[in-house]
Amino acid sequence: MKEISLNILDIAENSVKAGAPLTEIYVDETGDELILTIKDNGCGMDEETVKAVTDPFYTTRKTRKVGLGIPLLKLACEQTGGSLTITSSTDEKDHGTTVKAVFLKNHIDFTPLGDVTSSIVTLIQGHPTVDFLFRHITDRGEVELDTRELRSVLEDVPLDTYEVIVWIRDNLNEQYEVIK
Secondary structure (H helix, E strand, C coil), X not given: CCCHHHHHHHHHHHHHHCCCCEEEEEEEECCCEEEEXXXXXXXXXXXXXXXXXXXXXXXXXXXXXXXXXXXXXXXXXXXXXXXXXXXXXXXXXXXXXEEEEEEECCCCCCCCCCCHHHHHHHHHHHCCCCEEEEEEEECCEEEEEEHHHHHHHHCCCCCCXXXXXXXHHHHHHHHHHHCC
């Protein structure tokens, strides 16, 4: 993928498909590393599946026989000298999956973060009943959005309402302007 933001979109979509009512997306871009962590409380994966998801010829989809999202993310991390780890649990009380991707930002093969605002807005608009927590920490400041907070203020207004989506986009863009 050309941008890390597209990996965020892909992995978070997997979280939604796994039935996660909450997906947490953290981008820590302090120092020489960019650490992307996506954590969900979906159904989780068994140990065998966790090992298999980095194989491009493994997929749970019925429409095609390859799944390139996680393998391409792993390749992008490793090309910079970074790493990818996936932990998951199907335990009844503590279930879900965490994907952690570490990139070395100073490496020539570092993939740019890209338009993360559009990825977050797309997730919220496409899944208005699912909660997302997004936090991007940089040396210059922090950008954060938590749909649970929005719901408490908006009460019965759906998150995919046009005005709400525009506000979310504008709010994220304003936060990014402050930390430029």
